[in-house]
Amino acid sequence: MNLISQECYDNETTGASRPPCNTTKVCPVTVIVPAYNEADCIADTINSLLTQSLSPQEIIVVDDGSTDYTARISRSLGVTVITPPKNTGSKAGAQNYALKQVKTHYTLAIDADTTLKNDALEKLFSAMADPEVVAACGFVIPRHVDTLWERGRYVEYLMAFTFYKEIQEYYQKPLIASGCFSMYRTDYLQQVGGWSLRTMAEDMDLTWTAYQLGSKVRFISDALCYPIEPHNFHFMRKQLKRWAHGFIQNVRLHWKGILQVPFLRSIVTVMSWDATIASVVYLMVIPILAATISPVFLLGYIIDLPVVLVPTLMKAYSRGETWKALTSIPAFFILRFVNSAIFLEALFKEVVLNKPLETYEKGH
Amino acid sequence: MNVGLPGAGIGGIFYLLCALAMPVKEVFLTITRPKHTFRYRLVTKQLSIVTGIVSGVIFIYKLANNVFGVDLSLSASEGGTSIIFYSLLPVLISFALLLIILTSVRLIGFFSSPHTSPFE
Numbered sequence: 408m409n410l411i412s413q414e415c416y417d418n419e420t421t422g423a424s425r426p427p428c429n430t431t432k433v434c435p436v437t438v439i440v441p442a443y444n445e446a447d448c449i450a451d452t453i454n455s456l457l458t459q460s461l462s463p464q465e466i467i468v469v470d471d472g473s474t475d476y477t478a479r480i481s482r483s484l485g486v487t488v489i490t491p492p493k494n495t496g497s498k499a500g501a502q503n504y505a506l507k508q509v510k511t512h513y514t515l516a517i518d519a520d521t522t523l524k525n526d527a528l529e530k531l532f533s534a535m536a537d538p539e540v541v542a543a544c545g546f547v548i549p550r551h552v553d554t555l556w557e558r559g560r561y562v563e564y565l566m567a568f569t570f571y572k573e574i575q576e577y578y579q580k581p582l583i584a585s586g587c588f589s590m591y592r593t594d595y596l597q598q599v600g601g602w603s604l605r606t607m608a609e610d611m612d613l614t615w616t617a618y619q620l621g622s623k624v625r626f627i628s629d630a631l632c633y634p635i636e637p638h639n640f641h642f643m644r645k646q647l648k649r650w651a652h653g654f655i656q657n658v659r660l661h662w663k664g665i666l667q668v669p670f671l672r673s674i675v676t677v678m679s680w681d682a683t684i685a686s687v688v689y690l691m692v693i694p695i696l697a698a699t700i701s702p703v704f705l706l707g708y709i710i711d712l713p714v715v716l717v718p719t720l721m722k723a724y725s726r727g728e729t730w731k732a733l734t735s736i737p738a739f740f741i742l743r744f745v746n747s748a749i750f751l752e753a754l755f756k757e758v759v760l761n762k763p764l765e766t767y768e769k770g771h
Numbered sequence: 772m773n774v775g776l777p778g779a780g781i782g783g784i785f786y787l788l789c790a791l792a793m794p795v796k797e798v799f800l801t802i803t804r805p806k807h808t809f810r811y812r813l814v815t816k817q818l819s820i821v822t823g824i825v826s827g828v829i830f831i832y833k834l835a836n837n838v839f840g841v842d843l844s845l846s847a848s849e850g851g852t853s854i855i856f857y858s859l860l861p862v863l864i865s866f867a868l869l870l871i872i873l874t875s876v877r878l879i880g881f882f883s884s885p886h887t888s889p890f891e
Contacts, residue, residue, distance in 0.1 A: 574786050574793075577793060663884075672880060677780075677782045677869070680780065680781060680782075680872060685781075688780075703835070709831065713824040721823070
């Protein structure tokens with residue numbers, strides 16, 4: 408008996424009032440959608456959830472003090488809308504507010520600007536068949552690929568999710584169950600107190616906590632989601648800043664714990680090294696060497712081009728987007744340049760100045 | 772979520788090595804665990820990526836040779852500038868660095884005291 412039918416059986420025996428799963432394909436999942444002024448995109452997100460091959464039992468939109476029509480649009484689509492007494496100040500705060508109302512075994516976290524492929528929920532749900540798995544995440548592909556920043560992010564995601572993330576999954580340690588689309592066991596969320604506010608990357612915090620507790624996290628490459636990525640420098644900077652600070656905060660918070668987790672400690676170490684040392688080399692050493700010794704050192708900027716190009720084009724080809732990926736490659740290198748500069752700035756503030764980022768700023 | 776420099780540095784080498792280790796691990800699992808099924812699709816896909824990346828790096832060196840006229844041989848030829856200093860040496864240093872870093876972290880983990888609960 409597979410997990411889905413097992414869950415149906417369990418619900419029938421407990422006398423749940425909803426229709427049997429084998430006819431309506433409803434799964435014991437509550438979707439939490441934190442939303443702050445998302446009137447432009449919330450309808451797409453909800454419609455995408457409503458048209459899933461496996462329907463969630465409940466969809467809760469947390470209208471976190473929006474001043475637009477987010478709540479009205481959501482209600483018109485028939486989902487539950489809850490409103491905290493005042494703005495919670497962060498995505499994690501809004502998610503925790505909704506978590507108190509979750510009665511299903513599983514909780515799906517999705518951003519208000521993220522749509523799903525119609526079988527994404529079902530594929531993610533299937534990963535939860537293993538009782539040791541407490542979280543599962545999917546493949547992220549930017550919905551819009553127009554501006555320089557969206558194109559850079561598009562290449563970054565195709566590369567990272569096709570190469571890095573699949574290897575992390577193979578070794579059973581995906582670095583992070585992305586906050587934009589992840590499923591969790593509700594009892595695990597409750598055990599750890601929900602989405603923590605102690606770092607700016609609550610999804611990374613949750614993932615690393617799970618590993619330290621001996622649980623598993625899965626990456627399901629066939630479960631596709633399509634978020635709206637920052638379209639200009641202003642919003643991209645905010646997002647990168649939050650991610651950089653969040654990563655550093657999580658390393659400082661968990662470093663003792665992840666030292667005991669094989670493979671995770673390796674990928675975190677390698678990522679930390681590359682984010683600091685390679686950033687310094689990229690931004691300072693290469694230009695100096697090129698100017699003072701030989702222009703050949705400029706090859707350093709493209710020497711890893713195959714690492715970017717091969718997985719990106721492989722995935723793009725399978726999606727029929729080869730040309731789009733090829734024309735987006737230069738944008739990736741610009742994004743990477745900005746990303747490394749922002750990381751060094753974050754490192755300086757967090758470690759040297761001891762000024763942690765504490766205010767959550769939306770990335771779009 | 773990527774911070775810093777995705778693709779560059781020792782991270783690229785680390786993941787290349789991890790991908791190369793996948794078929795070895797699969798063979799080991801297939802032999803030692805009767806119920807294990809060799810994951811051909813995943814292993815083949817990742818090995819294809821690795822092959823493409825290594826071929827790409829060699830292509831860039833060849834291109835550099837043609838464009839900049841630098842010698843690609845392991846020893847500098849007369850009148851030419853060997854690219855060995857700019858290419859092979861940094862790669863070897865990166866390998867050594869990766870080994871040192873990962874070993875150090877492993878040792879620190881081995882000797883460090885058990886940590887407290889991650890959510891306290």
